[in-house]
Amino acid sequence: MKKPELLVTPTSVAHIHDLAKAGADAVLIGEQRYGLRLAGEFTRKDVREAMDVARKYGIRVYVAMNALFHNDKVDELGDYVRFLADIGVDAIVFGDPAVLMTVREVAPQMKLHWNTETTATNWYACNYWGRKGAKRAVLARELSMDAIIEIKQHAEVEIEVQVHGMTCMFQSKRSLIGNYFEYQGKWLEIEKKKYEKGMFLYDKERDNKYPIFEDENGTHIMSPNDICIIDELGDMVDAGIDSFKIDGVLHEAEYITNVTALYRRAIDLCVEQREQYEEEKDELLAQIEAIQPSHRPLDTGFFFKETVY
Amino acid sequence: MWKNERISQIVDGKRVIVKKPELLAPAGNLEKLKVAVHYGADAVFIGGQEYGLRSNADNFTLEEMAEGVRFASQYGAKIYVTTNIYAHNENIPGLEEYLEGLQAAGIHGIIVADPLIIETARRVAPKLEVHLSTQQSLTNWKAVQFWKEEGLERVVLARETSAEEIRQIKEKVDIEIETFIHGAMCIAYSGRCVLSNHMTARDSNRGGCCQSCRWDYDLYKLEGNNTIALFDETDDPFAMSPKDLNLIQSIPKMIELGIDSLKIEGRMKSIHYVATVVSVYRKVIDAYCADPDNFVIRKEWLDELDKCANRDTAPAFFEGVPGYKEQMFGVHSKKTTYDFAGFVLDYDRDTKIVTLQQRNFFKPGDTVEFFGPEIENFTQTVGTIWDEDGNELDAARHPLQIVKFKVEKEVFPYNMMRKEQ
Secondary structure, three states, rough: OOOOOEEEEEOOHHHHHHHHHOOOOOOEEEOOOOOOOOOOOOOOOHHHHHHHHHHHHOOOOEEEEEHHHHHHHHHHOOOOOOOHHHOOOEEEEOOOHHHHHHHHHHOOOOOOEEEOOOOOOHHHHHHHHHHHOOOOEEEEOOOOOHHHHHHHOOOOOOOOOOOEOOOOOEEEEEOOOHHHHHHHHOOHHHHHHOOOOEEEEEEEOOOOOEEEEEOOOEEEEEOEEEOOOOOOHHHHHHOOEEEEEEEOOOOOOHEEEHHHHHHHHHHHHHHHHHHHHHHHHHHHHHHHHHHHOOOOOOOOOOOOOOOEE | OOOOHHHHHEEOOEEEEEEEOOOOOOOHHHHHHHHHHHHHOOOEEEOOOOOOOOOOOOOOOHHHHHHHHHHHOOOOOEEEEEEEEOOOHHHHHHHHHHHHHHHHOOOOOEEEEHHHHHHHHHOOOOOOOEEEEEEHHHHHHHHHHHHHOOOOEEEOOOOOOOOOHHHOOOOOOOOOEEEEEOOOOOOOOOOEOHHHHHHHOOHHHHHHOHHHOHHHEEEEHHHOEEEEEEOOOOOOOEOOOOEEOOHHHHHHHHHHHHOEEEEEOOOOOHHHHHHHHHHHHHHHHHHHOHHHEEEOOHHHHHHHHHHHHOOEEEOOHHHOOOOOHHHEOOOOOOOOOEEEEEEEEEEEOOEEEEEEOOOOOOOOOOEEEEEEEEEEEEEEEEEOOOEEEOOOOOOOOOOOHHHHHHHHOOOOOOEEEEEOO
């Protein structure tokens, strides 16, 4: 049986050592100038170093270029793509067709992963981007397990599914935190405060806390719970899903490493010793619950939840 | 102002605009479609029973669409259908038949986000023009170039694009550009928001959006194990409700940029709203195109727009990056100052008696205002009101009731009567 890739987002170059040792097969890195909601900020120098570390451990490096670009950045995309091609990264993650066009022009051999976060919702769209040059589609998080498996059955591209961590619910170009401070009259504090981490919106009616932060790409609002389906991997492994992603954004490095090690064990068991996986999976979930930050409840996202419209 | 030579010519020593943009209006049902066209829209966008993003709107059956197309064609107007959901696998069955039905109904084009729907339309309903929806959040010329190479006739840009960015896009890519000029807006990049999915299990990208972005929240910060409030007791809560878009002042610039279609948002809005907004923008566009170099925005147009507004408005991204003044904190809507009171069905020039369908309570002695494409706005006091059979009424109390009374100036079918509250 095929073993799905375990893809993780590191917080730093040093963290990649830990993740590789914990069992990651691939890492997703980048900088906010081109990529969205990354666990760490990796300059070009960092990406180079990350490549050295990854080669040492035999793991793959993907670089995020999945921002929505305005005209002002279009002309510099080629230079960044060329840099990534020169140092040999394994794939570029894109959402904006401008990146696809740029890669065709300057590095046609570069592998592309299509990831807009919210719009990969049917198998036809995945295959469409496949025909345009993508090798992989990263599915929207708002899909059920059944829908994911159906997409995989029809897919002509690799399929990546997030199995752990928080997900993005909202991205605005506006400076919503800065605007609120400004509205409150806290003029002097805005510049240093609006980029701080650790802020959340509280929703009284649902008793939910939604992390919110600002960066170069605008304002981002994140899910109130962390997805965790370490105990529900069987059907997706059987369906041949190609990559399982752990998103570490807004989490501590040590937590991400520990979660990676637990998923490593879960995937290995699920593929090689299914009975042992069934026996051990509740315990694996319990181990994640034990290290879970108190403000981040776990849930199963949309894997078993119906949405209406 | 930046002047585009391709869109204007000198005629008899005077510059005139020869490339007039399309005025594109929303319609939630057949009556609104007819009003939008009659009040001056060059094209109207509507939703069908499926695949559109307003599952709460009335939406059109195929028969109603065909009738809408027939009505619009008398005015030379076009009908587009929003089919801009991001489909899930379960939405694939039935799509071909639906698109074939739109083509058979004579629809001119569809507004689409999902490549599934783009390619299916090309295959089974090739007469439909395909316009890329703002749900794709197109923000740069190179992405626009991609969709041009895919064969699309038109793209609707992201609401986050500025005038200068649109100018650059127009310069680099030869494709029709549609942008929003008026109405409610997402505060997120369209298509990149799933707040509804998470908060109410309603899929925002399939028409279930519950507008969670317009709720109030409290902003806190976590420091270690301590939660710190980032607001004082007297502060309004954190909000991200955007003021509605209003680009009336920017229409000259938009015309000079060569934007092909100017779009009004609001398939959920009332017939009175559609009539008012369409008629104002019709006047602005026509006046500018006829004599751009002597054009001024008239105060009565601004006042007229305000008569149907239920939220504050702002120019958003077209004129720069919106700050806190382009958002609403504390209060979320302002009260509309006017009610839509009646819809003119007929007018007898000899007796000066109007036959009118009641849309809101009014009574003798009330001051009412008539407006419509054939007339200049005027006000008058309501005198004696009769019902259809000539019985005198103390008031027009019943919705859709047919009533008659004397109106001094001539009015026409489809004209509207409004009343200050």
